[in-house]
Amino acid sequence: MLRRFFSYYKPYKRLFFLDFTCAVILAVLELVFPLAVGYVINTLLPDGNWGLIISACAVLLLIYVINTLLNYIVTYWGHMLGINIETDMRRRLFEHVQKLSFRFFDNTKTGHLISRLTNDLFEIGEVAHHGPEDMFIAAMTLIGAFGIMLFIQPELAIMTFIIVPIIIWLVLYFNGRMTKAANRLFTDMADFNARVEDTVGGIRVVQAFANQKHEGKLFNANNLRFREAKLISYKLIGLNHSISYLLMRLVSLFVLIAGAYYVLRKGMPHGDFVTFVLLTNIFFKPIEKINAVIESYPKGIAGFKRYIELMDTEPDVADSPHAIEVERLHGDIRYHNVTFGYEGEAKVLNGINLSIRAGETVAFVGPSGAGKTTLCSLLPRFYEIEGGTISIDGYNIRDLKLESLRKSIGIVQQDVFLFAGTIRENIAYGKLGASDEAIMEAARRARLESFIASLPNGLDTVVGERGVKLSGGQKQRLAIARMFLKNPPILILDEATSALDTETEAAIQQSLAELSVGRTTLVIAHRLATIKNADRIIVVTENGITEQGRHEELVAAGGIYSRLHEAQFGRA
Numbered sequence: 001m002l003r004r005f006f007s008y009y010k011p012y013k014r015l016f017f018l019d020f021t022c023a024v025i026l027a028v029l030e031l032v033f034p035l036a037v038g039y040v041i042n043t044l045l046p047d048g049n050w051g052l053i054i055s056a057c058a059v060l061l062l063i064y065v066i067n068t069l070l071n072y073i074v075t076y077w078g079h080m081l082g083i084n085i086e087t088d089m090r091r092r093l094f095e096h097v098q099k100l101s102f103r104f105f106d107n108t109k110t111g112h113l114i115s116r117l118t119n120d121l122f123e124i125g126e127v128a129h130h131g132p133e134d135m136f137i138a139a140m141t142l143i144g145a146f147g148i149m150l151f152i153q154p155e156l157a158i159m160t161f162i163i164v165p166i167i168i169w170l171v172l173y174f175n176g177r178m179t180k181a182a183n184r185l186f187t188d189m190a191d192f193n194a195r196v197e198d199t200v201g202g203i204r205v206v207q208a209f210a211n212q213k214h215e216g217k218l219f220n221a222n223n224l225r226f227r228e229a230k231l232i233s234y235k236l237i238g239l240n241h242s243i244s245y246l247l248m249r250l251v252s253l254f255v256l257i258a259g260a261y262y263v264l265r266k267g268m269p270h271g272d273f274v275t276f277v278l279l280t281n282i283f284f285k286p287i288e289k290i291n292a293v294i295e296s297y298p299k300g301i302a303g304f305k306r307y308i309e310l311m312d313t314e315p316d317v318a319d320s321p322h323a324i325e326v327e328r329l330h331g332d333i334r335y336h337n338v339t340f341g342y343e344g345e346a347k348v349l350n351g352i353n354l355s356i357r358a359g360e361t362v363a364f365v366g367p368s369g370a371g372k373t374t375l376c377s378l379l380p381r382f383y384e385i386e387g388g389t390i391s392i393d394g395y396n397i398r399d400l401k402l403e404s405l406r407k408s409i410g411i412v413q414q415d416v417f418l419f420a421g422t423i424r425e426n427i428a429y430g431k432l433g434a435s436d437e438a439i440m441e442a443a444r445r446a447r448l449e450s451f452i453a454s455l456p457n458g459l460d461t462v463v464g465e466r467g468v469k470l471s472g473g474q475k476q477r478l479a480i481a482r483m484f485l486k487n488p489p490i491l492i493l494d495e496a497t498s499a500l501d502t503e504t505e506a507a508i509q510q511s512l513a514e515l516s517v518g519r520t521t522l523v524i525a526h527r528l529a530t531i532k533n534a535d536r537i538i539v540v541t542e543n544g545i546t547e548q549g550r551h552e553e554l555v556a557a558g559g560i561y562s563r564l565h566e567a568q569f570g571r572a
């Protein structure tokens with residue numbers, strides 16, 4: 001995992017080494033001050049050489065100026081490194097998540113994904129910057145300070161250094177507990193985000209049912225769990241800080257007493273004593289740094305683990321290695337012995353055989369839950385079939401590039417999803433970069449022209465989140481306009497008009513009829529009136545395709561379709 005973590009540094013090798021070098025110089029220069037003080041006390045003060053003292057101070061001033069510059073570089077560039085890595089990881093994760101299949105999204109909460117893309121990566125970025133740099137600097141400073149202390153007074157240095165193994169033990173002890181706490185914090189944070197996403201996304205339902213209190217309770221349960229997880233984490237941080245602080249102050253006290261003893265009894269020079277005390281304080285800095293890294297490390301690593309977990313989730317629908325690109329398909333569709341189920345052994349479709357000619361309009365009818373939508377969603381490979389083959393124009397859809405395949409299929413759903421942008425952006429989603437003329441032409445063909453003309457901002461009107469500011473009919477028209485612009489050879493109309501009033505439905509049906517001209521069209525419908533003119537009607541039940549033919553043929557046949565027809569329109 002560490003190797004994978006460090007692979008993200010690769011593009012920033014130069015930045016990393018620059019930041020690292022500056023940090024090392026900074027750490028080394030930190031050691032100069034105690035040495036200089038010792039030198040002034042031991043050598044310059046007894047000589048009474050005022051000029052040299054001023055010169056030594058001038059050198060120190062220069063060092064401080066350099067340190068200030070280095071500090072800026074280490075703080076700004078070091079964070080830049082962390083942010084760059086965080087940004088790269090976020091980009092890669094987003095790209096990867098977009099490739100994951102419907103099956104993945106069926107089983108994943110959006111809030112959890114948002115958590116991965118935001119909080120987790122922020123923590124990883126922090127560790128990416130502070131982790132290696134601070135640990136190395138801390139080690140360098142510790143070794144440097146210890147080396148000088150050894151040189152000045154070996155016995156005292158060794159006695160002071162005894163604290164290090166204790167601190168290491170403490171660090172390891174707290175690290176284990178903090179990793180657990182960080183994991184819990186992340187899970188709770190992700191659940192928390194998922195809950196907010198769910199409640200805010202469904203706020204209209206929440207308010208319509210006047211269930212705010214109920215939602216408040218659920219939210220608060222999450223909120224309290226999150227609070228508890230944070231408290232555990234802070235408790236550990238507090239303990240870690242306090243115990244380290246106590247240990248360090250005890251060492252300070254020890255150095256003061258032992259140093260005084262060495263001065264009084266063993267003739268240690270006063271300057272060495274002061275240098276020793278100052279070095280002990282410098283000595284604590286890296287220990288504090290290590291502590292800070294240890295605190296953020298579990299969070300970063302827990303976040304990175306989740307990141308890797310998601311990055312390693314293979315998209316179960318992907319381009320095969322030899323997938324081919326096809327400019328434009330005609331739309332000759334063939335299902336051969338197709339078997340599919342969503343979960344476990346249960347099959348929604350079993351041995352489906354179906355041929356649809358290019359340009360044909362077929363309508364799927366049948367009881368709810370029989371698998372009409374499923375049958376159609378296998379065509380753009382939203383789900384991978386388990387058995388059999390589906391081909392278009394003789395190409396097995398698995399051999400086509402997903403992009404080619406999906407560019408050839410347009411879907412208009414009952415529940416139109418619009419992005420929270422303008423009408424222009426939403427129509428242009430059908431063909432990114434389309435000109436205003438092309439967008440307006442599509443809008444005209446979808447009979448959206450007069451509506452757009454009536455808006456003060458025209459195409460620039462913002463539709464609100466999920467198109468909340470538009471009526472159902474307007475959203476449908478917008479989806480149709482998008483499809484005119486996309487101009488796919490194959491169309492899937494999933495109960496596209498069943499939620500509309502009769503008049504709007506009739507108008508939209510007309511637009512849809514125009515849209516389907518010259519395209520292979522698969523209509524999933526409950527309202528039989530809208531599909532009477534289909535070239536073929538296919539009845540899907542839990543037993544698969546049980547009847548097919550033209551409307552009149554099926555009514556005359558007296559089977560399921562004729563019974564459905566009778567239920568909706570009465571006996572013919």
Ligand SMILES: Nc1ncnc2c1ncn2[C@@H]1O[C@H](COP(=O)(O)OP(=O)(O)OP(=O)(O)O)[C@@H](O)[C@H]1O
Nearest residue numbers: 106342343348366367368369370371372373374375
């Ligand atoms: N994403 C999914 N994950 C798991 N099961 C699903 C999923 N989508 C549909 N199903 C199940 O598959 C079966 C077929 O559903 P499908 O939506 O294809 O039926 P349908 O004939 O289109 O129904 P309707 O006319 O009510 O829309 C149902 O039992 C449904 O519960």
